[in-house]
Amino acid sequence: MSKVLVSDSIDQAGIDILSQVATVDVKIGLKPAELIEIIGEYDALMIRSSTRVTQEIIEAGTQLKIIGRAGVGVDNVDVPAATRRGIVVVNSPEGNTIAAAEHALAMILALSRHIPDANASVKRGAWDRNSFVGAEVYKKTLGVVGLGKIGSHVAAVAKTMGMKLLAYDPFISTERAEQLGCQLVELDLLFQQADYITLHIPKTPETTHLINATTLAKMKPTARIVNCARGGIIDEVALAAALKAGKIGGAALDVFESEPLGESELRSLGKEVILTPHLGASTAEAQVNVAIDVAEQIRDVILGLPARSAVNIPGLGPDVLEELKPYMQLAETLGNLVGQLAGGRVEVLNIRLQGELATNKSQPLIVAALKGLLYQALRERVNYVNASIEAKERGIRVIETRDASIRDYAGTLHLEATGTLGTHSVTGALLGEREIHLTDVDGFPINVPPSKYMLFTLHRDMPGIIGKLGSLLGSFNVNIASMQVGRKIVRGDAVMALSIDDPLPEGILDEIIKVPGIRDAYTVTL
Numbered sequence: 001m002s003k004v005l006v007s008d009s010i011d012q013a014g015i016d017i018l019s020q021v022a023t024v025d026v027k028i029g030l031k032p033a034e035l036i037e038i039i040g041e042y043d044a045l046m047i048r049s050s051t052r053v054t055q056e057i058i059e060a061g062t063q064l065k066i067i068g069r070a071g072v073g074v075d076n077v078d079v080p081a082a083t084r085r086g087i088v089v090v091n092s093p094e095g096n097t098i099a100a101a102e103h104a105l106a107m108i109l110a111l112s113r114h115i116p117d118a119n120a121s122v123k124r125g126a127w128d129r130n131s132f133v134g135a136e137v138y139k140k141t142l143g144v145v146g147l148g149k150i151g152s153h154v155a156a157v158a159k160t161m162g163m164k165l166l167a168y169d170p171f172i173s174t175e176r177a178e179q180l181g182c183q184l185v186e187l188d189l190l191f192q193q194a195d196y197i198t199l200h201i202p203k204t205p206e207t208t209h210l211i212n213a214t215t216l217a218k219m220k221p222t223a224r225i226v227n228c229a230r231g232g233i234i235d236e237v238a239l240a241a242a243l244k245a246g247k248i249g250g251a252a253l254d255v256f257e258s259e260p261l262g263e264s265e266l267r268s269l270g271k272e273v274i275l276t277p278h279l280g281a282s283t284a285e286a287q288v289n290v291a292i293d294v295a296e297q298i299r300d301v302i303l304g305l306p307a308r309s310a311v312n313i314p315g316l317g318p319d320v321l322e323e324l325k326p327y328m329q330l331a332e333t334l335g336n337l338v339g340q341l342a343g344g345r346v347e348v349l350n351i352r353l354q355g356e357l358a359t360n361k362s363q364p365l366i367v368a369a370l371k372g373l374l375y376q377a378l379r380e381r382v383n384y385v386n387a388s389i390e391a392k393e394r395g396i397r398v399i400e401t402r403d404a405s406i407r408d409y410a411g412t413l414h415l416e417a418t419g420t421l422g423t424h425s426v427t428g429a430l431l432g433e434r435e436i437h438l439t440d441v442d443g444f445p446i447n448v449p450p451s452k453y454m455l456f457t458l459h460r461d462m463p464g465i466i467g468k469l470g471s472l473l474g475s476f477n478v479n480i481a482s483m484q485v486g487r488k489i490v491r492g493d494a495v496m497a498l499s500i501d502d503p504l505p506e507g508i509l510d511e512i513i514k515v516p517g518i519r520d521a522y523t524v525t526l
C-alpha cells in the first residue's frame with residue numbers, strides 16, 4: 001500500500017480520500033532534518049504553506065511521486081528540483097480564491113473603520129468613539145495589482161461597494177479588465193491615484209519588493225495598502241518607515257517576508273496597521289475545497305492516473321484533461337508499443353493527430369506518447385512530468401502533424417518511430433468513450449484491443465502459416481487469447497497480432513522467425 005505524509009494542517013475530508021488508497025501519516029511541525037529523515041518512506045507528500053520542500057528534501061524522497069499543495073502558492077516547493085526527479089507537483093488553483101478575496105476585502109474595510117483596534121479598546125473596558133472615526137470606501141479608488149482569480153473577485157465585490165477601479169496586470173487584456181469594470185493602467189498611475197491598493201500577484205523576481213521606498217513615495221499620503229498575496233512583494237522595512245513618516249495612510253498584511261513574522265517594526269505601529277497570520281485561505285469552506293481537490297489528485301496519481309492541476313506538466317488544465325484523459329491513455333499505449341516494435345534507440349517520433357484530435361491541444365498527447373515510448377528504457381522513472389525532458393536529453397525529435405479529416409473513427413492517433421533498428425508505426429483509436437483499439441500496425445489494417453502480452457509477426461499471407469505458428473506456441477505452452485491478421489492484398493505481406501496469456505518464453509522468437517513465411521516477430525509487453 002502506498003504511503004502519504006501530511007506535514008501541514010489539512011481538513012479531514014482530504015485525509016479520508018487519501019485513506020482510500022494509502023496509509024496516511026499526519027505529522028505536523030516537523031523540522032527540516034526530521035522530514036529529510038522520514039521522507040524516503042513516502043510516495044506522496046501533502047502540504048500547505050508551512051512546510052518548505054527544498055531540493056534536499058526532494059532528493060531524500062526517493063519514492064516520492066507527487067507533492068500536493070493544498071492551496072495555490074507553490075513557492076515553498078522547489079518545483080524545478082521536483083520536475084527533474086519526475087515528481088508531479090499539484091495545487092488547488094481555485095479552492096481558496098473566494099476565501100483569499102474576502103480576506104482582502106475584510107482588510108480594506110477593517111483598515112477603513114479601525115475595527116481591530118476599536119474592538120481591542122472596547123474589550124479593554126474603554127468606550128472611545130473619537131479615536132476610531134473611519135473613512136468610507138464608497139466612491140474611493142481601488143488599485144488592484146494582479147487581476148487574476150482573486151484580484152477579479154475583489155474587483156467585482158469592490159465595484160458593488162461603489163468603488164472606482166484601476167487595475168495593473170500586464171498579462172490580461174483591456175477587454176477583460178473592462179468586463180470587470182476596471183480601467184487597466186500603468187503601475188505608476190495606479191500608485192498615484194489609488195486610495196486603496198490591493199496586491200494579488202505571485203511572488204516572482206519581478207514582483208519582489210515591488211512596493212519599496214521609491215514606489216511608496218509615489219502613493220497618496222492617505223493611501224492604504226493591502227497584501228494578502230505573498231510576503232516579500234512589499235519591502236517591510238520601507239513600509240514601516242513610510243507609515244511612521246506619515247507618507248502612507250495604512251497597511252494591512254496577511255503575508256510576510258519571513259513567516260512566522262519575527263521581530264518587526266510593523267508590530268509596534270498603531271491602528272493604521274493590521275497584521276494577520278496568513279489567514280487568507282483559512283475558512284472552513286476553502287480548507288474543505290483545497291483538501292478534497294489535492295487529495296483527489298494524489299489519489300489519482302497513486303492509481304496511475306494523471307493529475308488535473310499539475311503545475312509542472314504543460315498544458316494540463318482540468319478542462320483539457322477531462323476531455324483528453326482517454327486519448328492520453330491511448331497515446332501512452334501506442335508510444336509504449338511502437339517503442340518496443342522499433343527496439344534500439346529511437347531518434348524521431350512522428351505523431352499524427354487525426355479527426356477530432358487534430359483540433360485539440362496536442363501537448364498532453366505528445367507527453368503521454370513520449371512517456372510510453374520511454375517506458376522500456378526508464379520504467380517507473382518516466383512520467384508525465386519528466387517525459388519531455390528525458391526525450392530531449394536522449395535526442396528524440398518529435399514531429400507533429402494534424403489531419404482534421406474524419407475516417408473510420410472520430411479521432412485517431414498515429415505514431416511512427418524511426419530509430420537505429422528501422423521504422424515502425426502504429427495507429428489507434430477509441431471505441432466508444434475509452435476502449436483502446438489498435439487499428440493499424442506498420443501500415444497493415446487490424447482491429448484489436450491491446451493486451452498485456454502480445455506477439456506481432458510480419459509474414460507472407462499463405463495457407464498453413466497460422467496453424468504452424470499456433471502449434472509452435474502450443475509446444476511452448478503459450479496460450480493464445482486472440483489472433484487477427486491484417487493484410488493489404490491477398491497472399492501479399494501481412495501482419496499477425498496475437499494476444500497471449502503469459503510472457504513469451506525465452507528463445508521462442510528465434511524459433512518463430514524460422515517458420516517458413518514469417519519474416520519478423522516482435523514480442524511486446526504493455
Ligand SMILES: NC(=O)c1ccc[n+]([C@@H]2O[C@H](COP(=O)([O-])OP(=O)(O)OC[C@H]3O[C@@H](n4cnc5c(N)ncnc54)[C@H](O)[C@@H]3O)[C@@H](O)[C@H]2O)c1
Nearest residue numbers: 073100146147148149150169171200201202228229280281
Ligand atoms: N493569503 C493567502 O492565504 C492566499 C490565499 C490564496 C492565494 N494567495 C496568493 O494570492 C496571489 C494571487 O492568487 P490568484 O489565485 O489570484 O493567482 P492568479 O494566477 O489567478 O492571478 C495572478 C495574476 O497576477 C498577474 N501577474 C503576474 N505577474 C504580474 C506582475 N508582475 N504585475 C502585475 N500582475 C502580474 C497574472 O497575470 C495574474 O492575472 C498569489 O500570490 C497566491 O499565492 C494568498
Ligand SMILES: O=C(O)[C@H](O)COP(=O)(O)O
Nearest residue numbers: 048049050071072073281
Ligand atoms: O497560496 C495559498 O493558497 C495561500 O497562501 C494559503 O496558504 P495556506 O494553505 O498555508 O493557508
